[in-house]
Amino acid sequence: MSSRTVAVRSLSEIRHHHRTPLPSPHLPDISSSLSALTPITTAAAAQTHITQLNTLLRSFLKNGIVAITPKELLHFFKSRLRHHPTLSHLDFHLFRYAAALDSFRHDHTTFEYMARSLISTNRLDSLPSLLEFVSSNPCPCSDGIFSCPRIEPIFRASIGSFCRSGRFDNAHHAFDIMTRLIDGKPNAALYNIVIHGYVKIGKLDKGFDFYKRMLNDRVKPDAVTFNILISGHCRNKKFELALEVFKEMKEKGCVPNVISFNTLIKGFFQGGKVAQAVEMAHEMTELGCEFSSVTCEILVNGLGRKGKIIEAADLMIGFLRRGVLPKVFDYFVLVEMLCIEGKADRALELMDELWGKGYKPSLISCTTLIEGLRRNRRIEKSVDLMRRMLDEGIVPDSVTFSCLLDDMCGGGGAVEANKMRLVALKKGLVTDGVMYRILISGYTREGRRKEGEAVVDEMLDRGFVPDIATYNMFMDGLAKSKGCRG
Numbered sequence: 001m002s003s004r005t006v007a008v009r010s011l012s013e014i015r016h017h018h019r020t021p022l023p024s025p026h027l028p029d030i031s032s033s034l035s036a037l038t039p040i041t042t043a044a045a046a047q048t049h050i051t052q053l054n055t056l057l058r059s060f061l062k063n064g065i066v067a068i069t070p071k072e073l074l075h076f077f078k079s080r081l082r083h084h085p086t087l088s089h090l091d092f093h094l095f096r097y098a099a100a101l102d103s104f105r106h107d108h109t110t111f112e113y114m115a116r117s118l119i120s121t122n123r124l125d126s127l128p129s130l131l132e133f134v135s136s137n138p139c140p141c142s143d144g145i146f147s148c149p150r151i152e153p154i155f156r157a158s159i160g161s162f163c164r165s166g167r168f169d170n171a172h173h174a175f176d177i178m179t180r181l182i183d184g185k186p187n188a189a190l191y192n193i194v195i196h197g198y199v200k201i202g203k204l205d206k207g208f209d210f211y212k213r214m215l216n217d218r219v220k221p222d223a224v225t226f227n228i229l230i231s232g233h234c235r236n237k238k239f240e241l242a243l244e245v246f247k248e249m250k251e252k253g254c255v256p257n258v259i260s261f262n263t264l265i266k267g268f269f270q271g272g273k274v275a276q277a278v279e280m281a282h283e284m285t286e287l288g289c290e291f292s293s294v295t296c297e298i299l300v301n302g303l304g305r306k307g308k309i310i311e312a313a314d315l316m317i318g319f320l321r322r323g324v325l326p327k328v329f330d331y332f333v334l335v336e337m338l339c340i341e342g343k344a345d346r347a348l349e350l351m352d353e354l355w356g357k358g359y360k361p362s363l364i365s366c367t368t369l370i371e372g373l374r375r376n377r378r379i380e381k382s383v384d385l386m387r388r389m390l391d392e393g394i395v396p397d398s399v400t401f402s403c404l405l406d407d408m409c410g411g412g413g414a415v416e417a418n419k420m421r422l423v424a425l426k427k428g429l430v431t432d433g434v435m436y437r438i439l440i441s442g443y444t445r446e447g448r449r450k451e452g453e454a455v456v457d458e459m460l461d462r463g464f465v466p467d468i469a470t471y472n473m474f475m476d477g478l479a480k481s482k483g484c485r486g
Contacts, residue, residue, distance in 0.1 A: 053087050053094070056080055070107045073098055077113055091117055092126050099137065108139045108150035115154045119161045127158055128170055135177045147183050155181075156190055163197025168206070171197065188214070188222045195225065199232035207232060223249075223257050230260060234267025239276075242267060258284075258292045265295065269302030277302055278315065285324050293328045300334050309337045313350050320357060327358070332365040339372030347372060348381060360392065367400045379407045387420065395428045402434050409442025415451065417442060433464040440474055444481045452478040 060076050073094075081091050095114050098104055111134050118127045134151065141148035155178035162171035171194055179186055191214040198207035211229065214221060226249040233242035242264060249256055261284040268277035281299055285291070296316065303312035313334060319325040331354060338347035347369050351361055361369075366389050373382035386404055389396060401424060408417035418439050425431055436459040443452030456465070456474045465471045 049087060049090065053090055056084070056087065068098065068101070068104060070105070070110050074109050074113055082117070089121070092123070092130070099133070105140060106137060108141060108148050108154070111139065111154055112150060115158055119157060124161060124165055124167060124170070127161070128173065131155065131158060131174050131177055135181060138181070147181055152178065152182050152187070156193065159190065160193050163193055166201065168194075168197065185217060185219050188219055188225060191219060192224050192228060196228045199228055204232045204236060221252065221254065223254055223260060226254060227259050227263060231263045234263060234270070237271050239267060239271055239273065256287070256289065258289055258295060261289060262292070262295055262298055265302070266298050269298065274303065274306050274308065281315070285319070285322065291319065291324050291326050293326050293330065296326065296329045297333065300337070304333070304337045309334070309341055310343070310346065313338060313346060317350065317353060320354060325359070329359065330362055330365070331359070332362055332368065335365050336368050339368060342376065344369065344372035344376050344378060348385070363394055363396070366394055367396055370400055370404065374403065374407060379411060383408060383420070390420070390423050390427050393427060395424065398430065398432055398435070401429060402438060405435055405438045409438055409445070412446060414439060414442030414446050414448065418451070418455065431462070433459070436464055440478070444477050447481045449478045449481065
């Protein structure tokens with residue numbers, strides 16, 4: 001009688017007497033199960049790992065567990081074996097060994113754990129063997145007329161891992177096994193996994209073949225299916241075929257979603273078909289498909305790269321007036337492009353209208369526009385924008401604010417500059433030494449000794465005057481300024 005048979009019989013006897021816990025349960029020898037499969041180079045190392053696994057399982061069984069069930073095996077996997085530094089890779093071999101024990105039957109919990117473990121550790125060579133085992137050893141849940149509902153997710157994850165690693169033969173085989181096991185037809189999402197896998201690596205023809213299989217299996221494609229195919233054609237610059245798929249999508253009663261339109265619009269821009277991209281955006285609104293911020297970004301970037309930034313601004317305003325512009329649209333890129341083109345006034349008009357309709361700009365949009373206006377010497381407009389920002393609680397960065405103070409003081413507006421600084425201070429702006437020096441310089445040029453001295457004193461109180469020499473320099477400068485007023 002072989003040692004394995006004796007071991008199995010020994011464990012079977014323990015199970016038959018499980019009501020009386022044994023002080024030291026005998027662990028069957030699992031070496032024959034492991035020897036052919038353990039990825040270890042030397043026999044000595046293999047024997048060491050087997051001994052360690054025996055010890056680990058024996059210590060687990062000493063906790064009063066003498067009859068191994070799927071629940072207890074799963075607990076052992078999760079609590080003892082999964083995080084073991086040297087034995088975690090033996091989980092599948094223990095899984096196979098447990099299947100050979102009398103009165104033991106794996107269920108979907110151990111199937112799920114084993115599939116996740118093989119996938120997460122990239123042991124895909126063993127995954128087909130597991131799926132074959134699942135096929136030939138059904139879960140106890142499927143003893144009735146219905147299959148186990150947890151089987152399809154196991155195959156879904158397995159098929160996805162095969163496709164991501166380029167193992168499409170394994171993916172097809174797993175798909176075929178799954179169709180035999182589950183009730184009814186596979187979900188469209190399962191076909192989409194394989195189609196997307198092919199499209200992602202550039203095998204669009206193979207993806208279409210699997211799409212045809214989907215139709216032959218009388219499974220209705222969904223929006224994701226068509227979006228994958230549209231994206232594949234756009235990537236390969238086959239825009240006519242992409243439009244054909246889009247047309248087929250509508251013919252089959254599948255409503256295009258925002259991803260469908262975004263994919264086509266982006267593809268048209270990449271192919272230089274600007275007019276078609278804009279036309280597709282208009283069709284999107286006509287069909288009642290809700291715009292997304294991504295749609296706006298694609299349109300703005302696409303038109304901007306073609307030198308049509310004014311058209312982009314007009315298009316966004318048009319969508320705004322039609323009530324289809326998403327509230328989360330951040331028009332920073334649009335403002336930036338307009339300012340780069342020297343069209344800061346147009347950017348200001350755009351911001352005014354959007355802001356007036358409830359589209360509050362981001363901080364970076366405001367500071368970008370202020371810099372654009374300053375470059376065009378629109379100081380008064382940039383000051384007005386800064387004041388509006390402060391009124392709305394948008395606190396600028398110190399660099400932008402200091403530059404604007406310098407512009408105001410350079411134009412004889414030191415008093416107004418300091419008033420704006422005080423308002424900003426209440427809103428949370430931290431005054432630094434640069435701002436004080438700009439204001440003192442402005443008051444000195446304007447001959448406003450009294451106001452300047454007040455700023456110097458404030459500067460001293462807040463620790464921005466490094467020494468008495470600097471203090472005297474400021475005061476002397478204000479006292480000697482031309483046209484001193486006090």
